[in-house]
Amino acid sequence: MAAEQEIIVSVRNLYKNFHRGSEEVEVLKGLSLDIPRGEFLALMGPSGSGKSTLLNLIGGLDRPSRGSIVVAGQRIDRLSDAELAAWRARSVGFIFQMYNLLPVLTAERNVELPLLLTRLSRSERKRRSRLALKLVGLGDRMKHYPRQLSGGQEQRVGIARAIVTDPMLLLCDEPTGDLDRKSGTEILDLLSRLNREHGKTIIMVTHDPQAAARASRTLHFDKGALLVESAA
Numbered sequence: 001m002a003a004e005q006e007i008i009v010s011v012r013n014l015y016k017n018f019h020r021g022s023e024e025v026e027v028l029k030g031l032s033l034d035i036p037r038g039e040f041l042a043l044m045g046p047s048g049s050g051k052s053t054l055l056n057l058i059g060g061l062d063r064p065s066r067g068s069i070v071v072a073g074q075r076i077d078r079l080s081d082a083e084l085a086a087w088r089a090r091s092v093g094f095i096f097q098m099y100n101l102l103p104v105l106t107a108e109r110n111v112e113l114p115l116l117l118t119r120l121s122r123s124e125r126k127r128r129s130r131l132a133l134k135l136v137g138l139g140d141r142m143k144h145y146p147r148q149l150s151g152g153q154e155q156r157v158g159i160a161r162a163i164v165t166d167p168m169l170l171l172c173d174e175p176t177g178d179l180d181r182k183s184g185t186e187i188l189d190l191l192s193r194l195n196r197e198h199g200k201t202i203i204m205v206t207h208d209p210q211a212a213a214r215a216s217r218t219l220h221f222d223k224g225a226l227l228v229e230s231a232a
Contacts, residue, residue, distance in 0.1 A: 008168065008201050009035035009058055014067035016053050016224075027053045029224040030067070040195040040202045042212035045221030051205045052173055054221075058203065059171045060088040072168055089117045093162030097174040099154045101146045101161075107133060108142040111161045118165070132160035136190060152183030159190060163200070170194065172204040176211055188214045 016028040028050045035041055043051040056062040057069060060076050069077045071091065079087060101110045111129040120128070133142050136156040146154055155175065162170055172191065176184035192214050194200045204215065212218045220227040 006037045007034045008037040008039075008072055009033070009203075010068075010070040011054075011058070012068045012070075014054075014057065014069065015065045016050070016057065016062070017065045027224050028057075028064075031224070031226055033219070033226065035201065035203065037201055038195070038199050039217060040192070040215045041204065042215035042218040043203065043205045043221065044207065044209075044212055044218055045227075049221040050224040051219075051221045055171050055173055055203060055205050059092045059094060059169070060084045089114065090165060091168050093165065093167040093170045095155075095158055095162045095170060095172040095175045097177040099146070099151075099158045099178075101154055101157055103146050106143050106145055107138060107149070107157045107160075110146070110157055111164050114161060114165050128164055129160075132164040133157070135163070136160045150183065151179050152186055155179060155183070155187050156190065159187070159194075163194065168201060170200050170202045172202060172206075174205055174207070176206070176208060184208075184211070 011031060011033040014028050014031040015026065018025045018027060031050075031054065043054065045051050053062070057064055058071065060079075064077055067077070068075060074087070076084060076087060102113075108126070108129050111132050112125050115125040115128060118125075130139070130142060133139055136159050138153060138156050138160065141149060141153060146157070149157065170191075175191070176187050179187060188211055191202055191204070195202050204211065206212055
């Protein structure tokens with residue numbers, strides 16, 4: 001039980017401001033949050049409420065204006081740019097709404113891309129890429145190009161790419177937003193399985209209540225502040 005309550009992400013007094021011309025816009029306003037290891041967390045709220053900003057800060061894609069972000073005991077807001085890039089490459093898998101696959105590469109080569117930043121041999125990179133594709137149910141589509149895949153299959157390739165480095169966090173920004181209901185359900189089934197069977201900590205931004213219902217907890221944002229916590 002103690003392991004279930006281990007905190008993998010701890011955010012304290014987090015502020016994030018952006019400049020729009022001469023105007024300073026406050027997106028996050030003193031937010032504090034703990035996320036246990038192995039949780040499947042959904043972030044909901046209207047556009048501009050700060051949920052994607054929080055996701056980018058936790059994933060090291062951006063830096064806070066003030067406050068602290070601790071992931072697995074490390075203050076990532078204090079890392080240098082080079083240290084943060086190295087941490088992000090080994091610790092976080094990103095899943096985007098629009099897949100972001102390279103059309104000139106096969107599914108296998110798209111999945112291999114994050115491993116090019118490692119010292120793994122070519123044969124080991126290929127082995128891990130194929131394992132990841134098999135895990136998401138695309139073992140028979142490894143040599144297909146994105147144009148030869150359905151939207152749901154492209155998103156599965158995106159998920160395989162996100163998990164190929166065995167990251168501690170999976171950060172999903174509207175992962176079903178560009179899919180039909182059937183394909184979206186299949187992607188949510190896959191994310192639930194990665195959480196339940198492989199112990200992945202998942203943070204998912206979504207506007208879809210049916211997607212949020214898959215999470216073990218939902219946080220609601222409005223105007224940069226946390227409103228309500230609800231358990232599934």
